[in-house]
Amino acid sequence: MFNVEHIRKDFPILNRQVNGKPLVYLDNAATSQTPQQVIDVIVDYYSNYNANIHRGVHSLSQEATDAYEQARLKIQKHVNAKFSHEIIFTSGTTHGINLIANGFASLLEQGDEIIVSALEHHSNIVPWQMLCERTGAELKVIPMNLEGELIMSEYDKLLTPNTKLVFVNHISNALGTINPIEYIIEQAHQVGAAVLVDGAQACPHIKPDVQALDVDFYVTSAHKMCGPTGQGMLYGKEAWLNKLPPYQGGGEMIAEVSFEKTTYADLPHKFEAGTPNICGGIAFGAAIDYMNAIGFDAIETYEHQLLAYATIKLSEIEGLKIYGTSKHKTSVISFNLEGIHPYDIGTILDKLGIAVRTGHHCAQPIMNFFNIPGTVRASFAFYNSKAEVDALVAGVKKAKMMLS
Ligand SMILES: *Cc1c(COP(=O)(O)O)cnc(C)c1O
Numbered sequence: 001m002f003n004v005e006h007i008r009k010d011f012p013i014l015n016r017q018v019n020g021k022p023l024v025y026l027d028n029a030a031t032s033q034t035p036q037q038v039i040d041v042i043v044d045y046y047s048n049y050n051a052n053i054h055r056g057v058h059s060l061s062q063e064a065t066d067a068y069e070q071a072r073l074k075i076q077k078h079v080n081a082k083f084s085h086e087i088i089f090t091s092g093t094t095h096g097i098n099l100i101a102n103g104f105a106s107l108l109e110q111g112d113e114i115i116v117s118a119l120e121h122h123s124n125i126v127p128w129q130m131l132c133e134r135t136g137a138e139l140k141v142i143p144m145n146l147e148g149e150l151i152m153s154e155y156d157k158l159l160t161p162n163t164k165l166v167f168v169n170h171i172s173n174a175l176g177t178i179n180p181i182e183y184i185i186e187q188a189h190q191v192g193a194a195v196l197v198d199g200a201q202a203c204p205h206i207k208p209d210v211q212a213l214d215v216d217f218y219v220t221s222a223h224k225m226c227g228p229t230g231q232g233m234l235y236g237k238e239a240w241l242n243k244l245p246p247y248q249g250g251g252e253m254i255a256e257v258s259f260e261k262t263t264y265a266d267l268p269h270k271f272e273a274g275t276p277n278i279c280g281g282i283a284f285g286a287a288i289d290y291m292n293a294i295g296f297d298a299i300e301t302y303e304h305q306l307l308a309y310a311t312i313k314l315s316e317i318e319g320l321k322i323y324g325t326s327k328h329k330t331s332v333i334s335f336n337l338e339g340i341h342p343y344d345i346g347t348i349l350d351k352l353g354i355a356v357r358t359g360h361h362c363a364q365p366i367m368n369f370f371n372i373p374g375t376v377r378a379s380f381a382f383y384n385s386k387a388e389v390d391a392l393v394a395g396v397k398k399a400k401m402m403l404s
Contacts, residue, residue, distance in 0.1 A: 002294070002295075002299075002301075002302055002382075004382070004383065004385050007294065007382065007383050008383050008385070010036050010290075010383075011036070013033050013034070014033065017353065018350070018353040018355070019351050019352070019353055021352055022353055023353055023355065024353055024354040024392065025355050026354060026355055026378040026379060026380060026384065026388065026392060027377075027379060028204065028224070028379045028384075029173050029224070029332055029361075029377065029379035030357050030379070031223045031229065032204060032224050032225060032226050032381055033226070033381070034226060035290050037290050038226055038227060038283050038287050038290060041282060041286040042279055042283050045064075045067070045283075049064050049067070050064070050278075050279070051063070051064045052275055052278075053065040053068050053275075053276075053278055054252065054269075068276075068281050069084075070285060071281045071284055071286075072084050072089070072268070072285075074285040074289065075087050075233050075284065078288050078292070079208050079209070079210045079218065080208075080209045080210060080211050080212070081210055081211070081235050084268075085238070085241075085266070086235055086238055086241065086268075087233055087234075087235055087268060088233065088234040088235075088268045089231070089268070089276050089277075089281050090219070090231075090232045090233060091231065091232060091277065092221040092229075092231065093123060093199075093200040093219045093221045093232055095232060096219030096232055096233070096234035097124060097167075097198065097219055099247040100217055100234070101130065101131045102131075102245075102247050103245055104164070104165055104244070105131055105135055106245055107164070107243075107244075108131070108135040108136075108137045108164055109136065110136035111136070111138075111162060112135070112137040112163075112164045113137060113139075113160065113162045113163045113164065114131065114137055114138070114139050114163075114164065114166075114167065115141070115142060115158050115159070115163055115165070115166045116128055116139060116142070116166075116167045117142040117150050117168045117169070117179065118142060118150065118369065119144055119148070119150060119168075119169060119172040119175065119177060119179065119363070119366060120167075120168075120169060120198075120363065120365070121169065121173055121200070121361075121363055122364070123198075123362065124167060125365070140158045142155045142168070144366075144369065147177075147324070147325045147326045148172065148175040148177045148324035148325065148329075148366075149177055150168075150180070152180060152184075155187065159188065159191050161191055161192070163188065163191050163192075163193040165193055165194050165195070165196065166184060166185075166194070167195075167196045167198075168181060168184055168195070168198070169201065169202075170198065170199045170201065170202035170208070171199075171329075171330055172201065172324070172332075172363070172366075173200065173332070173361055173362070173363065174324070174334060174361040174362075174366050174367075174377070175323060175324025175332065175334055176326075176329040176330045176333070177326045177328065178326070178328040178329060181195075181197055181213065181215070185197075185214055186214075189214070194216040194217070195215055196215075197217070198219055198220075199218050199219060199220040200219070200220050200224055201224065201330070202220070203221075203224065204225040204226075205296075205299065205303060205330045205331070207296045215235075216236065216237050217235065217236045217240065218234075218235040219232065219234050219235070220232055220233060222283070222284040222287055225291060226287040226290055226291055227280075227283055228277075228279075228284070228287075230277055231277050231280030231281060231283070232284075233284070238267065241268075241270075241271070246264055246270050246271060246273070247271060248273040249262075250274040251273065252269055252272055252274060252275070253265050253269055253270050253271065253272060253273040298382075299382040302382055303331040303380060303382055304331070306380045306386065307329070307331040307332075307380065309386060309389055310331075310333055310378065310380065310392070310393075311333060313393045314392075314393060314396065317337070317393070317396060317400065319337050319338035319339070319404075320338075320396070321337075322334065322335045323335065323336070323370055323375055331379065331380035332377060332379045332380075333377070333379075335375060335376055335377075335378075336376065337396070337399070337400055339404065340400070342358040342359070342373070342374045343358050343359070344399070344403055345358065345376050345396065345399045345403070346358035346376055348395070348399040348402060348403070349376075349392070349396070352391070352398070354392055356376055356392075357377040357379070358374060358375070358377070359374040359375075360373070360374045361374070361375070361377055376396075378392055
């Protein structure tokens, strides 16, 4: 049984006050909060078995290696990858994307095309622009409509035999739109293109099945799904990961080294140069355990109720406009009050202890599309309550009164 009051007790930070008011944390799309169960795993690691992995014969190193590899298996199971060596530990989504972009640099040539979507995060645009500069490939963009949905008929027109890679986020961080990635992947494969999906906003809400999706690469970050910052994972199909060159050189990623020639280690180590964030990987596994114990079906149902309630309540405020109105969206509400800068609303909300994000949300092209400088973004997690939605609505009303 899903009980939000019970769940909230797992998060010590939710007890604190901000500016003399109880914290109302609604910036979950930027980073999520961490439950005691995950904090305990981090403390346990540094208190009891902190050691470097895959190297030492001593007991601590064995324990750390076992826990780290156990975490890889948890992630494999969670996303339903065929092999555990298809899971590469990264420092986060940005790292995973750059790893793939770097790998494709050696596969692309002049005349090749890469497709991205108009709904992308900057970390999904800049690496591809850099890749195009390096290779002479061309970048094409799937446009969106006023609801904040990608236009699939336009996508169909962009696909050609020259398309080598399609890159799209599973869920938009700025608007919450859930993109039709099943269709996008299927169509890309028709022309022989690979697909990389950015799951940073999806994994806090749903459980991806990489085999059912038949996706070539899928990346995500731990810190948006109750895990630590500086930790993430890249899933890649075995054949693709074998084909791509390593990203960074260093320890752990080699088989044999001489000054004449170095051979690379097998997957996954080929892509894991240097000492990784060992504790981060283990804590990522713990975060996945925590969320699975609550259950992604329950999380989805509850967050949907919160989204519906917040949408109705906020829409009642005169002059408030919501951006991103797709029927297929997660618990993110981006909005503005007529004639008021989003930053001013965010500042007043903070005085009331309410944390929201204001600005362009690392997605300036989306803001340009709507012709606005930015929005106020409230993003809800499964540990947010209806009372917190009420606090937000009251706060926005107060900000409106003070600022207009
Ligand atoms: C947060 C986010 C990223 C970047 O994640 P990092 O953990 O900062 O690397 C990329 N894409 C989307 C959709 C995001 O929401």
